[in-house]
Amino acid sequence: MLQQIIQILPQVIIDGLTLGFVYAVVAIGYTMVYGILELINFAHGDVFMTGSFIGAAVLFFMMSVGFLSSLPSLIVFIIVMAITAIVTGLMGVGIERVAYRPLRKRNAPKLIALITSIGISFVLEDVVRFFAELKTGNYIITSPPLFNQKMTLDIHSVMPVFNKITFQSSFILVFIVTIIMLIALDIFVNRTKWGMAMRAVAQDRETASLMSINVNRVISITFFVGSALGGATGVLFMIQYGTIDPYIGFILGIKAFTAAVLGGIGNIRGAMLGGILLGLLEMFAAANLSTITHGAMGAEYKDVFAFIILILVLIFKPEGLFGKAVVEKV
Amino acid sequence: MPNEFKRHHLELNQVESFYGKIQALNGIELYIDKGEIVTLIGSNGAGKSTTLKSISGQVQPKKGTILFEGMDITKNAPHQTALLGIAQVPEGRRIFPRLTVRENLQIGAFSVKDKKVIAERMERVFSYFPRLKERLEQKGGTMSGGEQQMLAIGRALMMRPKLLMLDEPSMGLAPIIVEQIFDIIKEMNKEGMTILLVEQNAYQALQIADRGYVIQTGSIVLEGKGLELMTNQQVREAYLA
Numbered sequence A: 001m002l003q004q005i006i007q008i009l010p011q012v013i014i015d016g017l018t019l020g021f022v023y024a025v026v027a028i029g030y031t032m033v034y035g036i037l038e039l040i041n042f043a044h045g046d047v048f049m050t051g052s053f054i055g056a057a058v059l060f061f062m063m064s065v066g067f068l069s070s071l072p073s074l075i076v077f078i079i080v081m082a083i084t085a086i087v088t089g090l091m092g093v094g095i096e097r098v099a100y101r102p103l104r105k106r107n108a109p110k111l112i113a114l115i116t117s118i119g120i121s122f123v124l125e126d127v128v129r130f131f132a133e134l135k136t137g138n139y140i141i142t143s144p145p146l147f148n149q150k151m152t153l154d155i156h157s158v159m160p161v162f163n164k165i166t167f168q169s170s171f172i173l174v175f176i177v178t179i180i181m182l183i184a185l186d187i188f189v190n191r192t193k194w195g196m197a198m199r200a201v202a203q204d205r206e207t208a209s210l211m212s213i214n215v216n217r218v219i220s221i222t223f224f225v226g227s228a229l230g231g232a233t234g235v236l237f238m239i240q241y242g243t244i245d246p247y248i249g250f251i252l253g254i255k256a257f258t259a260a261v262l263g264g265i266g267n268i269r270g271a272m273l274g275g276i277l278l279g280l281l282e283m284f285a286a287a288n289l290s291t292i293t294h295g296a297m298g299a300e301y302k303d304v305f306a307f308i309i310l311i312l313v314l315i316f317k318p319e320g321l322f323g324k325a326v327v328e329k330v
Numbered sequence B: 001m002p003n004e005f006k007r008h009h010l011e012l013n014q015v016e017s018f019y020g021k022i023q024a025l026n027g028i029e030l031y032i033d034k035g036e037i038v039t040l041i042g043s044n045g046a047g048k049s050t051t052l053k054s055i056s057g058q059v060q061p062k063k064g065t066i067l068f069e070g071m072d073i074t075k076n077a078p079h080q081t082a083l084l085g086i087a088q089v090p091e092g093r094r095i096f097p098r099l100t101v102r103e104n105l106q107i108g109a110f111s112v113k114d115k116k117v118i119a120e121r122m123e124r125v126f127s128y129f130p131r132l133k134e135r136l137e138q139k140g141g142t143m144s145g146g147e148q149q150m151l152a153i154g155r156a157l158m159m160r161p162k163l164l165m166l167d168e169p170s171m172g173l174a175p176i177i178v179e180q181i182f183d184i185i186k187e188m189n190k191e192g193m194t195i196l197l198v199e200q201n202a203y204q205a206l207q208i209a210d211r212g213y214v215i216q217t218g219s220i221v222l223e224g225k226g227l228e229l230m231t232n233q234q235v236r237e238a239y240l241a
């Protein structure tokens, strides 16, 4: 049994990291907004979903005008990513302006904002479904092929305990692009002036405003960055997994949120690590549950496995694995 | 000289502020001239902090006007007022706990683009508070109470404000540190900074102040020169006992 698990371990790690990086980038959107507004922005998963559809729409459009065959795939990819990130980023800013800011001005309880975000979630799902059906007659979309060559890495011949690894070429793209996004965000938050303002607002909004920081602008920037990253990740998801529907944001959103909690909600690096960990656990469970339980449980129980881990972690470390560890004097 | 030509640096006219339905200020009348140290004293809950918050824009007055250099700032958002050159060292210091000392100082100069200017101002702050220089990479929240107060003042100085408002800077500090901080306030004033000092420690505040106001349940009940107030019977009984 152990031998079987080890054989497929490299494949599990590769698949787990791919999924984990996707969770990580989406988790950042949850954790940043929570850090600043103490709001669980449930709509964020659907911003991710909307991003995947916007990406598909741009891709279909480029295919219809012949760009897909005349331009290098990488250029097409960059254009799709850029357009999607800008549109979903602005969408996030718009959602905050229209739905959350008025509540904030009236000092509405946090619960009201939470319910509002669930409402926005439904609105996004239905609007996307409406347009998808209007255009294609079906709300499940198969994306145009991009980076879908099959590749094999034969580590078996070097280390015989392992099986070969197979993957789609898009995997490399997902891998590199998500890492770039994570590093860029980390630099933005920790090394730039507006990143510092964001941290200050998260720690003490009132005092930040005394430092001539326009708090509303910081909140807008936060929503822009989180939503742009989330939407761009939707595009990666579409390219990597091929089919999308208006409901992919729900379960993925819950998992990314779980990753954020796992890492300590409000902690950006924690969210990154939480996402990667969750992706690895999930893929490990999917690949091995059947072996471990001698066929009693199949891969479809992977989520149960992942959430049991989450609950165990939170029982012993309620502040999350990488929760805020700084001692604070009053 | 006719009165309308003599413009005060800061002027509060009949300012009324509320928290929800609770009225905290019932028509505050107060002015500060350029270069003065003015102190506002009063007991717990009298409305001292609310007066500062009304000036800085953290609380929006319902009635009355606040003029700074002749400009109406009554309805300004806090960041707008800060940009005009009014800094507030809030009650309880309010250091950003998970920013380093360096970042806490940098954020005081948030509106300044020129890195050289920021570095110069930081050196200036170190000349007042050498201790901060030794602790640049420490997280603000792990500093001692006195160090945090120095950092809070240093952070406000990074704005190079025209008017510096301090809300109970002596709170919870050992007498030697309080002495130090008051000395620095005097020094900053000598260099031309106008200061509004809120204190419960009335004795020390009145000693360094040019003028003082006594506030009671949201209204100014007495005003006068620092030394006058110190010898006033009412003040002696209520605040200097």
Ligand SMILES: Nc1ncnc2c1ncn2[C@@H]1O[C@H](COP(=O)(O)OP(=O)(O)OP(=O)(O)O)[C@@H](O)[C@H]1O
Pocket: B019, B022, B023, B024, B042, B043, B044, B045, B046, B047, B048, B049, B050, B051, B091, B200
């Ligand atoms: N956030 C708030 N919500 C409701 N009431 C408040 C709030 N802040 C202050 N108050 C009330 O407003 C009044 C004035 O408070 P303020 O903080 O200005 O007093 P203070 O003079 O600064 O007192 P202290 O010396 O204790 O700091 C008090 O009655 C207080 O209870």
Ligand SMILES: [Mg+2]
Pocket: B048, B049, B050, B091, B167
């Ligand atoms: Mg007070």
